[in-house]
Amino acid sequence: MLQLRSVTKRYGALVALHDVSLDLAPGEFFGLLGPNGAGKSTTMALIAGLREPDSGTLALDGQPLSAASSTARLALGLVPQHIALYPELSAEQNLRIFGELYGLHGRELRARIDDALTAVQLHERRREPIKQYSGGMQRRLNLVAALLHRPKLLLCDEPTVGVDPQSRLAIFEYLERCNREGLTIIYSTHYMEEATRLCSRIGIIDQGRILALGSLEELLQRLPFEEEIRFPATPATDPLADQIRPHGELTTLDHQHRFRPRPDFRLSAFFAAAEALGLPPRLFTSQRPTLEAVFLHLTGRNLRE
Amino acid sequence: MRPLLALLRKDFLNFFRSKAAVSLTFLTPFAMIYLFGQIFGVNRKDSGPSGIPLAVVNASGNPAGDRLIAALRNERSFRVVTEYVLPDKSRRPLTEADLKPLMQKPGADFRFAVVLPADLVSDSSFGLHLKFLSNPRNEIETQTVNGLLQKTIFSHVPELLGQSLQARAKKFLGEARLDQFNRALAGVVSSSFGGDRAEIDRQLAAGDFGIGELMRGRRGTGGAAADGKAESGGDVFSQLVRIETEQVVGAKVRSPQATGLVGGWAIQFLLFALSASATSLFRERDAGLFQRLLASPVTRAQILWSKFLYGVALGVVQLLVLFVAAGSLLGIEVLPYLPLLTLVCLFAAAACTSFGMLLAAISSSPEAASGLATFLIMLMSGIGGAWFPISLLPEFIQQFSRLTLVYWSMEGFSGVLWARHGLLQLLPTLGILAGITAIVMTIAVWRFNRGKIFG
Ligand SMILES: Nc1ncnc2c1ncn2[C@@H]1O[C@H](COP(=O)(O)OP(=O)(O)OP(=O)(O)O)[C@@H](O)[C@H]1O
Ligand SMILES: [Mg+2]
Secondary structure, three states: OEEEEEEEEEOOEEEEEEEEEEOOOOOOOEEEEEEOOOOHHHHHHHOOOOOOOEEEEEOOOOOEOOOHHHHHHHHEEEEEOOOOOOOEHHHHHHHHHHHHOOOHHHHHHHHHHHHHHHHOOHHOOOEEHHHHHHHHHHHHHHHOOOOOOOOEEEEEOOOOOOOOHHHHHHHHHHHHHHHHHHOOOEEOOOOOHHHOOOOOEEEEEEOOOEEEEHHHOOOHOOOOOOEEEEEEOOOOOHHHHHHHHHHEEEEOOOOOOEEEOOOOOOOOHHHHHHHHHHOOHHEEEOOOHHHHHHHHHHHHOOOOO | OHHHHHHHHHHHHHHHHHHHHHHHHHHHHHHHHHHHHHHHOOOOOOOOOOOOOEEEEOOOOOOOHHHHHHHHOOOOOEEEEOOOEOOOOOOEOOOOHHHHHHHHOOOOOOOOOEEEEEOOOOOOOEEOOOEEEEEEOHHHHHHHHHHHHHHHHHOOOOOOHHHHHHHHHHHHHHHHHHHHHHHHHHHHHHHHHHHHHHHHHHHHHHHOOOOOHHHHHHEEEEEEEHHOOOOOOOOOOHHHHHOOOOOOOOOOOOOOOHHHHHHHHHHHHHHHHHHHHHHHHHHHHHHOOEEEEEEEEOHHHHHHHHHHHHHHHHHHHHHHHHHHHHHHHHHHOOHHHHHHHHHHHHHHHHHHHHHHHHHHOOOOOOHHHHHHHHHHHHHHHHHHHHOOOHHOOOOHHHHHHHOOOOHHHHHHHHHHOOOOOOOOHHHHHHHHHHHHHHHHEEEEEEEEHHHHOOO
């Protein structure tokens, strides 16, 4: 459906996107996971036609994407990273303006506005100026404003920033429903939990490059370990840490050791060593690694840094 | 077209949602017109300064000096002070020695003083000797006072000049021969024109060469002075040199002064209002709204033109409200000329809006835009003639007046309200305003496409 081929975008000397290629199939829920300044918004802006790439091509359904293409405009919906709404106007008025810009009008526009407001539970307060809304309510409106014209592809740029858990859940459920009904979604975030929960495929982006691309499973398989064992970093556990260090990757974060054994290392050996040192089993937790670990593995840095 | 209308509707919705914007548009013009009307005194029956405190000391002992003081008291521009109020509230006549200390102390009661010295009329030079003391904090005021003094003297006590002539003659001819001359002259006058020879002799000696008589006679005969044209009966010089004035343009205008000024105020008000609304482009940019708009089937050009149309519409409304305010508060005749005035407002508003758009296009932030706006609006208003007639400006600056939209907008307004031009006569001015709009908008759109606002 969407194709990016070797797309590069510079801002002066800064390379915001470097040789990015991406293919999206219809119906995908694609996550773009990366820290601040990774190039997520720039990617969105290029797809939405707000900016032109310095090199490379973008195409939607085989048609080149450009700012001038109005069929592409109608097929796309953009949820900007900022709350891009008129604060003095009511939810209804905001939606009406954006609907009209897409050529909607009359009864159909009114019906869609009603549906949209109901879907994100704002119908009761549709007549209030939205500057009186909470951050979460504004976020929900910011989201549905991009969907009135029923696009095929929705670009969601960090739609949950500064949102209460309840609104976040409402947004998740709404997007999942839309996706089930056939909407293709690109969802950018720097929360790995969001990408994990929502996305069928994830691209990890950092400093303008897509470092890894695949489903959650595929990404996790890139790790040279399948499990991570955590235990407190105390003088009592130091001898254990020294013993296991040659058998995998040991990192220490927040007074906690994280041990990622190499595939050939047998866990029974680990627990035998712990028992020999008199360390009780409750000290140890074992868990599947997360996207966080994938990011750390790929970049040597933490996602939240 | 549809997106343009949607954007326009959005701007108006925003406008009516903002109480500040609405009251700025509909109430501020009334407040402003009222205030300006008060400040510039455009509604007073007669113009000019009034009640300037002027201290006068007569040290000459000359009775003509006392008549001069009386004449000054009659002059509306002055409030004549001749007494010194002592701390115990008792009063005594001012003396020359009082003046300087009184004028130098802080919060002085008067800043101008005239002394009629002992040698008010001397034999060493022709003319009068007056001492004028001033604290000229304001050049225009000083000149006004000077001019009014001269006018009062020449108008009301011409014999002082005659006395001066007599004193000079006495010095050169000697008293006996001057008496002889006066007597001979009185004889000739009385035998040629009639009159009592002794009385004429007495008048000549007192310096009254009959000018006062002449004037009284003329007034009696009716003539030009009686039809109320611009001649003042008491003014010797307007008798000697008679200037008949006839106003050929704007003669029927009801509130001439206000009509002349209101165009300048209107255009400044509009420029400030519109440059403020142009900064709304920055607000929309910063909120990311342009991202949303441009991701939809809306072009940059449509966004800019919708802003332009909005500015023009708002501008026309603001101008018309302002003129209606001027009509009701200052008595300017507006309603009969409303159609043409609306047309001029349309072109003036377009020029002002394009100016606001250009500001937004070349500025990197709303703060930069409003700073630049203030500077440019002041500059354009000053050299465009909104503050004072451009003829007061140095000539090389006058050349730039015609480059400002302020100048041409004022031309348009005064064309309608003052000269009462018809559409045909207004066309050149409207054409120039349209040309300014086209040029400025072209630059603005070009800058917008390369500048920061859509970045
Ligand atoms: N208009 C611009 N001019 C110059 N540099 C820019 C501009 N917009 C973005 N950048 C730079 O490009 C890089 C990528 O920015 P981008 O906004 O795409 O990151 P992001 O992944 O969306 O980050 P965030 O999570 O903070 O939104 C950053 O280094 C940013 O500073
Ligand atoms: Mg971003």
